[in-house]
Amino acid sequence: MACSALFILDLKGRVILSRDYRGDVPLKLAERFITKLNELEESGKPSPVLYDEGVSYIYIQYSNLYLMAVARNNINAAAILLFLHKLREVFTHYFQELEEESLRDNFVIAYELLDEVMDFGYPQFTEAKILSEFIKTDAHKMEVQARPPMAVTNAVSWRSEGIKYKKNEVFLDVVESVNLLVNSNGTVVRSEVVGALKMRTFLSGMPECKLGLNDKVLFEAQGRAGKSKAVDLEDMKFHQCVRLARFDNDRTISFIPPDGAFDLMTYRLSQNVRPLIWVECLVEKHSRSRTEYLVKARSQFKERSSATNVEILLPLPPDAITPTVRTSQGAATYAPEKEALIWKIKNFPGGREFLLRCKFGLPSVEAEDETQGRMPPIRVSFEIPYFTVSGIQVRYLKVIEKSGYQALPWVRYITTGGEYEIRMG
Amino acid sequence: MPGEGKSRGELGEIKTQLAALTGSSGSKGDAVAAKKDLFKKIINYMTIGIDMSSLFVQVMTCGVSNSEDIVLKKMLYLYLSTYAQSNPDLTLLTINLLTKDCKDQDPTIRGLALRSLCSLRVPNLVEYIVSPISQGLRDGHPYMRRTAVMGVLKVYKQDSSAVKISGMLDTVREMTLKDADAQVVANCLSVLQQVGVVQSMISRVFVYAMLNRLKEFSEWAQCQVLDVISTYRPSGEQEVYDIMNVLDDRLSHSNSAVVMATVKVFLHLTLSMPATHQQVLERIKDPLITLVSRDHYETAYAVLAHFHLIAQRAPIIFSQIYTSFYCRMNEPSYIKQLKLEILTAIADETNAYEIATELTEYVNDIDEQLAREAVRAVGTIALEVQDVAGIVERLLGFLEIGKDFITAETIIQIKDLVRRYPDIAEACISSVASISPSDIEEPEAKAAFVWILGEHGQGIQDAPYLLEPVAANFAAEEVRVRLALLPAVAKLFFKRPPESHRLLGITLAAAAADTNQDVHDRALLYYRLLQRDPELAKRIIQPASAGIANFSEEQSAELRDRIFDEFNSLAVCYKAPSSSFAQAANEEGGEGEDLVGGSPARPVKMVDEGSSLLSEHEQEEAAAAEHLQQNGTSTPTTTATAAPAMDFLGMGDLLGGLSAPAPAAPAVPAGPPPLALRSQPALGPPEFQQKWSTLQPSARFTQQLSASGLGLIEANGHKDFCTRLGLANIMTMASGGAPPTYRFYFHAQRAERDTRILVETIVSKPAGSASVTIKADDQDTADHFASQFKERLANL
Incomplete structure (x- = not known):
C-alpha cells in the first residue's frame, strides 16, 4: 500500500x-x-x-x-x-x-x-x-x-560507473558503542555493545572489495580456532552492497562499495562485559542544608589504552545551592540548566581511579513536595581510541579494480559510551 | 502571507513579466535564466499557498518556448500538474506539449513528461493518456517503463474501465515476469497488488522466479516483492524450508524495512507448522532486538509494536531477554510505553520479580505518565503471575511513596487484584485503610477505594467513618463515585449494621434526590429492596463472592490474529485491524468501508480498565433485576429477556406489548405474511449515511452460514450475492472488506409505506456467520424484515 x-x-x-x-x-x-x-x-x-x-x-x-x-x-x-x-x-x-x-x-x-x-x-x-x-x-x-545514470537502471544501484579519483583511498572506522544500565545497588542490569564498520571510500571505477575479520565462525571452519583471538559477533547486518549469499557460504565479506560514506556492517554483542568506566557516588547528608557527594570514577580497561573526552554527568537536586567541587583529575562545573554537575576528564588512562568531592546546600525550608521522584541516573560519555570491546580486528581489506590501481586502506578503532547510565541510590 | 491586494498586484506584475519574456529576443542564455528566476518565484508562491492558477496560459506559453532547459521544464511540469485540475479546459493545451515530449530522444524527458501527463488527474483527458502509456510500456529505456507502469495505476485510479479495455494490465502482467529491470518489475507488482489481481498470479513458479532475482532489486523493491510473497501458500513443508533458506540472509540486511518484510514472510509461511513457527520466532528474535537498539526511535517504535504483537502470541520466546526492554532515560515516551507493555506481556514465573523490581524504578520517575503506566504494569503482572511472592508487596509499597496520582493508580490495581484473589485481601486492606479518602482525588481511584471499603469492610475498623465524608459530600462527587458508594454502603450495612445505619440513611437520601437517573434509580431500588426483604436484599446486593477467574482481555485472541494477518502495517501500531481505520485494500471494495463515515471506532482504543468496576455493578444490577422478577413481582416474563437491566422497570413489557409477535419465532408454521418490498427503491449514499447515523438499531442477530452460503458470498467479488438479494428488492449500497471479514450495506423500502430499511451485514469467514444490524423507520417493519432476511441468509 x-x-x-x-x-x-x-x-x-x-x-x-x-x-x-x-x-x-x-x-x-x-x-x-x-x-x-x-x-x-x-x-x-x-x-x-x-x-x-x-x-x-x-x-x-x-x-x-x-x-x-x-x-x-x-x-x-x-x-x-x-x-x-x-x-x-x-x-x-x-x-x-x-x-x-x-x-x-x-x-x-x-x-x-x-x-x-x-x-x-x-x-x-x-x-x-x-x-x-x-x-x-x-x-x-x-x-x-545528463542521461539517467546507469545506476538507476542496472543491478548495482548504489554505485554509478565512471567515478575517478586521483588518489584511491579507503577509510574504515570500527566504532563500538557501549550501552550500560547499572542499578542503584551496583548490579549491571543490562550491557550491550553495538558495533559498526563505517566506511568512506574514494575509489575509482568499479572496485571489488574483500574484508577479512577475525571471525570465530570462519576460523573454526578453517580449523584455525585457538591459534589467534577470534570474536563471535551476533546478528551482523550488512549494507545492501555486501553479497549476503557469499557471506552465508564461506563468511567472506565481499562487495562493490558505494562512493563516499556508508555503514558497511553493524553487529551486536550482548554478553556481559565489564563496565569500562565505573562510577560510584556516595551521598552523605550531613544535615538538611549540607550534602556531600563523594564520587569515584574508575577505568576498568587495560593500562595501555586511554579514554579521552570523558564526561560524567552527576545529577544534583534541582534546588541545590552553591555546589563547591574538588577533583583529583579534570574539571567539574555546575550546569544548573541540566540540574547536574559535569565532570570532564580529557585523558583517563586505563586502570586508574579519580575522585570528586562536591558539597552543596539545600534550602532550609523544605519544598512543598519533598519526594520529587527519583534522581536521574549518572550518565557517562567517553571515547577510547585504538580499542574495541569485542576484540574485533580487520585482518585485511583488499581492493581489486580492473585498472589495477593500488588503494590505501586506513583502519581505525574506537569505542564510545552510548546509553551509559548508572542509577543513583 | 501577503494581503489579497498585494498578491493581486504581484500577480499582475508576474503576468507582465511572463508576457515580456515570452516575446523576448535577447540572448538565449539570458532569457532562460530570467525565465527560471520568474518560474522559481511562481512556484515559491504556489508552495506557500497563493493561488497561481490564473497565470496558466501565460506560464505555459512562456515555458514552452525554451523547453530544452530541463530545470525550467521540470518547474513547468510541476506547475501544470498542480493547477491542471482547476483549469480543465486549458489543460487540453498542455496535452500536446506533453505527448510530444513523451517521444523525446532523452529518456529523462520522456519519463518526466509521461509522469506529469499521468498526474494531471483531469477525467476527460484519459483517452489522450492511454496511448503514450502503452508506448511507454514498450519503451527501450527502463526509466520510461518504470514511469509508464506507475502511469497505468494512475489512470486506473481515475478510470478503471479505460485500463481494462486497453489491455494494459495484461502487458503489465507479462512484464512482471519478463522485464529485465528490477525496479520495473517491482512497480508492476505494486500495480497488480493495488488493482487486486496479484493473487491470481502467485504460483510456485512465480515466487521462485522472484526469489531468484531478489538481489537485483533495490531495498524498497525488495520490500514490495517480499510483501507479495508473504501471501503465497506453499504446497508442502519442503517448499517452506526452501523459501526460508533463500531468504535467511535478508534478516542480515541493514535496511530495517527489508528485515521486517522478511520476518513477515517467515511468520506467515510457517503458520500451519507450529514447531517450525517457534523456531522462526527464535530466529527472528536477535535481528529484531538489533533493530530496536540500533535504529532511530521512530523505526524502533514500529519494530517494538510488532514485538508486542509477537510477545502476546508467544511470550515464552522472549521471557529470557526481558532486559532488552528496560527503558532508558532519554527514550521518548512512546518507546517507553511500548516497552512497558511488552514487559507486561512477557512476565512469567521466571522473570516477574525482576521485571517488577525494574518497574518500581519507573514508578519513581519524574514523568508522571510513565510512573502511572508502571503502576498499572505491576498490577497487571500481579494479576497474571500469581505465584511469585513480592509483587503484591511492591504494589503496596507504592502507597507509601506519597504522591497522590501513584496512590490513585495503585488503589485501582489493588481493587482488581482483590477481586481476582480474595485471599490476599487481608494483606492489602490494612495498607489501604491507612489512606485518607481526602488524598484521593481521581474519581476512578475513589470509586475503587469505596469498593474495597464496602467489600472488605469487616476487616477495616474505620470503614464506615472513612466512607462518611464521601457520603456527606455526595452531590459533589463524580457519578462513578456516587454509583460505587451505594452498593459499598449497603454491603457495609449488612456487615456492620449498627455502625453503618446512619451512613446508609445519608447515602440513600442523597442518592434518591440525585438528578442522575442511574444513581437515583439505584437508590430507589436498594431502598425498596431493603424495605421489602432485607435478607433478599443482602443476597442480591452482596452475593457470595468467589474470586473472578478471568478478566476479559482488552484484546481478544481472534482480534490479535486478525492484526497478525496484517503484520508489518499500520494495523500493528494501532493495535486494531485495518478495517477499523483504513480504506479497503482492494480498489473495488473501496467504498464499503467509508460509507458509514464516522462509525468505525477510533483505532487506538484505550481500554478503560476502570470500567470493569462499573460493569460489575451492572451485572449485579442485572442479577438483582432478574431476582426481582423471579421472586418478587408477578411479571410472568421468562428469564431469557433480551435486556434484563431495563426490564425491571417494566419497559420491556411495555415495548413487547406494542410490538409484533416475538421476532425469534421462525418455527411458527404460519409465520407473518411476507413483507412486500418496493422494487428499485432509490436511495443515494449521502442519504443512506445520514439515515444510518440518525436511526437507532431496530434489530440485531447473528446467523450461521452454510459453507455453500459463504462460498456464494465470496464468489465473483460479492456480485452474485448482491444480485441475488437485488432480485428480492434488497439493494446493495456498498460492499467491501478484505478476507476474512466482509461488510455489506443494503437498503430496501416497504411497498405500501415509505418505510426505509437499512441493513449492515458483517460476514466473518472464520466464524462462518453473519452479524446483521437492521435500522428501520419503525420497529414493526424491522422485525418483519429481520425474520425474512434471516431466513434468506440461512438458505443461501
Whole structure:
C-alpha cells in the first residue's frame, strides 16, 4: 500500500513543501495534523504514527521540521518511517544542513527530489549518491543534461560507473558503542555493545572489495580456532552492497562499495562485559542544608589504552545551592540548566581511579513536595581510541579494480559510551 | 502571507513579466535564466499557498518556448500538474506539449513528461493518456517503463474501465515476469497488488522466479516483492524450508524495512507448522532486538509494536531477554510505553520479580505518565503471575511513596487484584485503610477505594467513618463515585449494621434526590429492596463472592490474529485491524468501508480498565433485576429477556406489548405474511449515511452460514450475492472488506409505506456467520424484515 502525500512542515505546522502523489487527501490536512499532535502532546502520548478521521499521519521530527507522510490505507508503517529517515539523509546530502531555511532556499531541487524518491506513493530510489547524479544542484551543474545514470537502471544501484579519483583511498572506522544500565545497588542490569564498520571510500571505477575479520565462525571452519583471538559477533547486518549469499557460504565479506560514506556492517554483542568506566557516588547528608557527594570514577580497561573526552554527568537536586567541587583529575562545573554537575576528564588512562568531592546546600525550608521522584541516573560519555570491546580486528581489506590501481586502506578503532547510565541510590 | 491586494498586484506584475519574456529576443542564455528566476518565484508562491492558477496560459506559453532547459521544464511540469485540475479546459493545451515530449530522444524527458501527463488527474483527458502509456510500456529505456507502469495505476485510479479495455494490465502482467529491470518489475507488482489481481498470479513458479532475482532489486523493491510473497501458500513443508533458506540472509540486511518484510514472510509461511513457527520466532528474535537498539526511535517504535504483537502470541520466546526492554532515560515516551507493555506481556514465573523490581524504578520517575503506566504494569503482572511472592508487596509499597496520582493508580490495581484473589485481601486492606479518602482525588481511584471499603469492610475498623465524608459530600462527587458508594454502603450495612445505619440513611437520601437517573434509580431500588426483604436484599446486593477467574482481555485472541494477518502495517501500531481505520485494500471494495463515515471506532482504543468496576455493578444490577422478577413481582416474563437491566422497570413489557409477535419465532408454521418490498427503491449514499447515523438499531442477530452460503458470498467479488438479494428488492449500497471479514450495506423500502430499511451485514469467514444490524423507520417493519432476511441468509 502506498502513501498519499509527503509534507515538510515547520514546527508550527505550516507547510514548507508538499508533494501530493495520489490526490486522495486534501492538502489542508497539515493543519489537522498539528492540532491533533498538540492535543496528544497535552495528554503526553504522541507517537510517530497518528490517526485522525480516516487519515494516518506518519512523521519524524528533524531540527525545526516535521517530515510527514499521510495515507488513507493500511500502509507499512515501519518502512515509511525508515523512508522518511532516508529522505532526511537525501536532503542532508544536498543541503548540508536540513532545516527550514535551507529547504526554502532550495525548494526547486527539493521538489525534483520528491519527484524521484517516490512515484504514486511507492518509494523508488533513496540513495543520495545516485540521485545527485540525476538531479544537479546549482553548485555543480553540468552544461549538458545528463542521461539517467546507469545506476538507476542496472543491478548495482548504489554505485554509478565512471567515478575517478586521483588518489584511491579507503577509510574504515570500527566504532563500538557501549550501552550500560547499572542499578542503584551496583548490579549491571543490562550491557550491550553495538558495533559498526563505517566506511568512506574514494575509489575509482568499479572496485571489488574483500574484508577479512577475525571471525570465530570462519576460523573454526578453517580449523584455525585457538591459534589467534577470534570474536563471535551476533546478528551482523550488512549494507545492501555486501553479497549476503557469499557471506552465508564461506563468511567472506565481499562487495562493490558505494562512493563516499556508508555503514558497511553493524553487529551486536550482548554478553556481559565489564563496565569500562565505573562510577560510584556516595551521598552523605550531613544535615538538611549540607550534602556531600563523594564520587569515584574508575577505568576498568587495560593500562595501555586511554579514554579521552570523558564526561560524567552527576545529577544534583534541582534546588541545590552553591555546589563547591574538588577533583583529583579534570574539571567539574555546575550546569544548573541540566540540574547536574559535569565532570570532564580529557585523558583517563586505563586502570586508574579519580575522585570528586562536591558539597552543596539545600534550602532550609523544605519544598512543598519533598519526594520529587527519583534522581536521574549518572550518565557517562567517553571515547577510547585504538580499542574495541569485542576484540574485533580487520585482518585485511583488499581492493581489486580492473585498472589495477593500488588503494590505501586506513583502519581505525574506537569505542564510545552510548546509553551509559548508572542509577543513583 | 501577503494581503489579497498585494498578491493581486504581484500577480499582475508576474503576468507582465511572463508576457515580456515570452516575446523576448535577447540572448538565449539570458532569457532562460530570467525565465527560471520568474518560474522559481511562481512556484515559491504556489508552495506557500497563493493561488497561481490564473497565470496558466501565460506560464505555459512562456515555458514552452525554451523547453530544452530541463530545470525550467521540470518547474513547468510541476506547475501544470498542480493547477491542471482547476483549469480543465486549458489543460487540453498542455496535452500536446506533453505527448510530444513523451517521444523525446532523452529518456529523462520522456519519463518526466509521461509522469506529469499521468498526474494531471483531469477525467476527460484519459483517452489522450492511454496511448503514450502503452508506448511507454514498450519503451527501450527502463526509466520510461518504470514511469509508464506507475502511469497505468494512475489512470486506473481515475478510470478503471479505460485500463481494462486497453489491455494494459495484461502487458503489465507479462512484464512482471519478463522485464529485465528490477525496479520495473517491482512497480508492476505494486500495480497488480493495488488493482487486486496479484493473487491470481502467485504460483510456485512465480515466487521462485522472484526469489531468484531478489538481489537485483533495490531495498524498497525488495520490500514490495517480499510483501507479495508473504501471501503465497506453499504446497508442502519442503517448499517452506526452501523459501526460508533463500531468504535467511535478508534478516542480515541493514535496511530495517527489508528485515521486517522478511520476518513477515517467515511468520506467515510457517503458520500451519507450529514447531517450525517457534523456531522462526527464535530466529527472528536477535535481528529484531538489533533493530530496536540500533535504529532511530521512530523505526524502533514500529519494530517494538510488532514485538508486542509477537510477545502476546508467544511470550515464552522472549521471557529470557526481558532486559532488552528496560527503558532508558532519554527514550521518548512512546518507546517507553511500548516497552512497558511488552514487559507486561512477557512476565512469567521466571522473570516477574525482576521485571517488577525494574518497574518500581519507573514508578519513581519524574514523568508522571510513565510512573502511572508502571503502576498499572505491576498490577497487571500481579494479576497474571500469581505465584511469585513480592509483587503484591511492591504494589503496596507504592502507597507509601506519597504522591497522590501513584496512590490513585495503585488503589485501582489493588481493587482488581482483590477481586481476582480474595485471599490476599487481608494483606492489602490494612495498607489501604491507612489512606485518607481526602488524598484521593481521581474519581476512578475513589470509586475503587469505596469498593474495597464496602467489600472488605469487616476487616477495616474505620470503614464506615472513612466512607462518611464521601457520603456527606455526595452531590459533589463524580457519578462513578456516587454509583460505587451505594452498593459499598449497603454491603457495609449488612456487615456492620449498627455502625453503618446512619451512613446508609445519608447515602440513600442523597442518592434518591440525585438528578442522575442511574444513581437515583439505584437508590430507589436498594431502598425498596431493603424495605421489602432485607435478607433478599443482602443476597442480591452482596452475593457470595468467589474470586473472578478471568478478566476479559482488552484484546481478544481472534482480534490479535486478525492484526497478525496484517503484520508489518499500520494495523500493528494501532493495535486494531485495518478495517477499523483504513480504506479497503482492494480498489473495488473501496467504498464499503467509508460509507458509514464516522462509525468505525477510533483505532487506538484505550481500554478503560476502570470500567470493569462499573460493569460489575451492572451485572449485579442485572442479577438483582432478574431476582426481582423471579421472586418478587408477578411479571410472568421468562428469564431469557433480551435486556434484563431495563426490564425491571417494566419497559420491556411495555415495548413487547406494542410490538409484533416475538421476532425469534421462525418455527411458527404460519409465520407473518411476507413483507412486500418496493422494487428499485432509490436511495443515494449521502442519504443512506445520514439515515444510518440518525436511526437507532431496530434489530440485531447473528446467523450461521452454510459453507455453500459463504462460498456464494465470496464468489465473483460479492456480485452474485448482491444480485441475488437485488432480485428480492434488497439493494446493495456498498460492499467491501478484505478476507476474512466482509461488510455489506443494503437498503430496501416497504411497498405500501415509505418505510426505509437499512441493513449492515458483517460476514466473518472464520466464524462462518453473519452479524446483521437492521435500522428501520419503525420497529414493526424491522422485525418483519429481520425474520425474512434471516431466513434468506440461512438458505443461501
